[in-house]
Amino acid sequence: MHQTKVKVAEDALDANTTIATANRDDFDRAGVAVVNLMSAPGAGKTTLLERALAERGELRVGVLEGDVQGSIDADRISALHIPVVQINTDAGFGGECHLDANMVRSALGDLHLDELELLVVENVGNLVCPAEFSIGENAKAMICSVAEGEDKPLKYPLMFRSCELVVINKTDLLPHLDFDVERLITNIDRVNPEAEVIELSAKTGEGVGRFREWLFRITDRVGDPAGESAAPSPAG
Amino acid sequence: MHQTKVKVAEDALDANTTIATANRDDFDRAGVAVVNLMSAPGAGKTTLLERALAERGELRVGVLEGDVQGSIDADRISALHIPVVQINTDAGFGGECHLDANMVRSALGDLHLDELELLVVENVGNLVCPAEFSIGENAKAMICSVAEGEDKPLKYPLMFRSCELVVINKTDLLPHLDFDVERLITNIDRVNPEAEVIELSAKTGEGVGRFREWLFRITDRVGDPAGESAAPSPAG
Numbered sequence: 001m002h003q004t005k006v007k008v009a010e011d012a013l014d015a016n017t018t019i020a021t022a023n024r025d026d027f028d029r030a031g032v033a034v035v036n037l038m039s040a041p042g043a044g045k046t047t048l049l050e051r052a053l054a055e056r057g058e059l060r061v062g063v064l065e066g067d068v069q070g071s072i073d074a075d076r077i078s079a080l081h082i083p084v085v086q087i088n089t090d091a092g093f094g095g096e097c098h099l100d101a102n103m104v105r106s107a108l109g110d111l112h113l114d115e116l117e118l119l120v121v122e123n124v125g126n127l128v129c130p131a132e133f134s135i136g137e138n139a140k141a142m143i144c145s146v147a148e149g150e151d152k153p154l155k156y157p158l159m160f161r162s163c164e165l166v167v168i169n170k171t172d173l174l175p176h177l178d179f180d181v182e183r184l185i186t187n188i189d190r191v192n193p194e195a196e197v198i199e200l201s202a203k204t205g206e207g208v209g210r211f212r213e214w215l216f217r218i219t220d221r222v223g224d225p226a227g228e229s230a231a232p233s234p235a236g
Numbered sequence: 237m238h239q240t241k242v243k244v245a246e247d248a249l250d251a252n253t254t255i256a257t258a259n260r261d262d263f264d265r266a267g268v269a270v271v272n273l274m275s276a277p278g279a280g281k282t283t284l285l286e287r288a289l290a291e292r293g294e295l296r297v298g299v300l301e302g303d304v305q306g307s308i309d310a311d312r313i314s315a316l317h318i319p320v321v322q323i324n325t326d327a328g329f330g331g332e333c334h335l336d337a338n339m340v341r342s343a344l345g346d347l348h349l350d351e352l353e354l355l356v357v358e359n360v361g362n363l364v365c366p367a368e369f370s371i372g373e374n375a376k377a378m379i380c381s382v383a384e385g386e387d388k389p390l391k392y393p394l395m396f397r398s399c400e401l402v403v404i405n406k407t408d409l410l411p412h413l414d415f416d417v418e419r420l421i422t423n424i425d426r427v428n429p430e431a432e433v434i435e436l437s438a439k440t441g442e443g444v445g446r447f448r449e450w451l452f453r454i455t456d457r458v459g460d461p462a463g464e465s466a467a468p469s470p471a472g
Contacts, residue, residue: 040277041363041392042384068364070390095394097333097364125391126362127277128304128333147383147406148278154306155361156277158331170383176412178439203414 016133019101023108023136030113032062033219034121036135038159039143040152041125044169046073048143048202049120052212053082059216062116064107066124068095073122085110089124098129101136117219127156131163138221141165141214146179153187161192165214172201252369255337259344259372266349268298269455270357272371274395275379276388277361280405282309284379284438285356288448289318295452298352300343302360304331309358321346325360334365337372353455363392367399374457377401377450382415389423397428401450408437 027034039045053061063084065074074086085107089096096103104121111119121137123130131140142163144152147170153160160166166188168181181199188195198214200207263270275281289297299320301310310322321343325332332339340357347355357373359366367376378399380388383406389396396402402424404417417435424431434450436443 040361041388042276042381067391069393070387072387072390095364095368095392097362124364125276126333126364128331128360128362129365132331145278145383147381147409151306151308152277154308155303156331157305173383173409173412176409 016101019105020134020136023101023105026108026113027119027136027138028223030116031222032113032116032119033139033222034119034135034137035215035218036121036123036130036137036140037143038123038127038130038140038163039125040127040145040148043125043143043145043148044202045122045125045143046076048167048169048200048208048211049122050076050080051202051205051208052215053077053080053120055212056082056216059118059219060116061118061120062111064104064111064119064121066099066103066122068097068124083112083116097124097126098133099123099135100133104135117222118216120215127152127159131156131159131161138224139164139218141167143167143169144184145170146173146177146181146184150180150184150187153184153191157191160188160195163192163195165196165198166192167211168197168199169202171199171206172204252337255341256370256372259337259341262344262349263355263372263374264459266352267458268349268352268355269375269458270355270371270373271451271454272357272359272366272373272376273379274359274363274366274376274399275361276363276381276384279361279379279381279384280438281358281361281379282312284403284405284436284444284447285358286312286316287438287441287444288451289313289316289356291448292318292452295354295455296352297354297356298347300340300347300355300357302335302339302358304333304360319348319352333360333362334369335359335371336369340371353458354452356451363388363395367392367395367397374460375400375454377403379403379405380420381406382409382413382417382420386416386420386423389420389427393427396424396431399428399431401432401434402428403447404433404435405438407435407442408440 063077065086069090071086074084077084087107140163198210299313301322305326307322310320313320323343376399434446
């Protein structure tokens with residue numbers, strides 16, 4: 001009796017993981033690698049994607065845009081002739097602050113997975129909850145803007161810990177800020193010593209090549225069970 | 237039977253409002269006005285408070301700091317000899333992305349409300365959920381940094397709609413950004429034409445005086461039932 005009860009509780013907590021695993025199976029079957037891209041509002045996710053995907057060669061890339069409301073970012077990506085689907089999370093009370101596996105699953109019908117090799121999911125701008133919900137991705141990455149301050153890894157540790165890549169964006173602003181990049185990197189290292197760090201300016205394009213290489217390399221992981229599990233890793 | 241069922245559902249949804257109302261009663265009884273200050277991560281809430289509260293004269297101000305983890309901001313405010321209490325929201329799964337009325341209530345015992353005239357609650361950095369949870373405040377205000385882009389009111393409409401004051405911060409960066417302040421103000425106006433807008437730079441201090449005046453004027457509302465109810469206003 002006791003065990004059954006515990007199992008029910010676990011099932012409830014794991015509903016997202018179950019759907020994430022189903023997403024991942026679909027991604028693997030279709031041969032598409034998926035990157036979950038996260039950041040605070042206004043850190044530059046869409047601008048970086050525009051820059052990086054403008055030079056995609058023959059790679060067949062799709063984008064899934066998550067926003068509380070509107071389709072501003074989807075329209076920007078669509079202008080690059082990239083297939084894009086917008087998910088709005090505002091159906092609920094005041095809007096969901098993250099994408100979960102089921103929201104992503106609801107968009108898969110419009111995505112034509114079989115025609116893609118790489119799918120980038122641009123999550124809702126938020127440094128807390130998006131890190132808690134796996135969507136079945138092969139890799140999680142985040143962007144931190146130098147306009148945000150060096151203390152963010154210490155204030156939002158799960159986000160920085162859950163990502164294998166931390167992009168430091170808006171480096172073009174550094175001459176105009178009291179910002180110590182080394183201190184930010186030290187703070188990233190304190191919460192996630194394994195993280196790869198790329199400094200760049202999506203505005204000027206400096207450093208974007210390194211991000212593009214990282215992004216396109218994720219396609220090597222399709223069907224690789226060792227490459228980032230679909231389960232969340234909220235190692236508190 | 238039908239009506240009873242509906243009532244139960246409403247009660248569950250309104251639990252936060254019930255506690256917010258209890259908070260507000262306590263605030264009124266103690267004669268303290270409360271401001272709920274919100275923004276995306278790194279928009280400059282703490283720096284603005286440091287600047288504004290450094291010149292508080294005889295006004296007895298307290299601060300309640302909300303963060304997923306750590307006490308960096310509370311330590312900064314404490315250095316100004318201002319009573320401050322830190323709430324960490326990381327007790328749950330991966331951390332709560334907002335303060336709710338019950339979290340604020342849990343901190344009231346350490347606040348010595350009777351010794352205060354103004355309490356500023358610095359919410360968790362997030363443009364979605366903090367706007368959904370009333371804490372019993374007299375006024376909601378938010379900060380939008382010019383480094384975040386002009387589209388934020390359209391992407392996070394509830395946050396901009398729920399606040400009576402929108403601070404546009406980091407104006408010192410304007411010469412170095414492709415940022416159109418008028419377009420941001422137009423977008424604020426589209427979602428909340430009633431909002432007061434103050435442009436300032438918490439770094440240089442320019443414009444901070446106007447914010448300070450707004451903040452200190454909130455003390456006039458203590459016990460005024462007409463001044464911003466404790467109920468949330470998620471007018472979708």
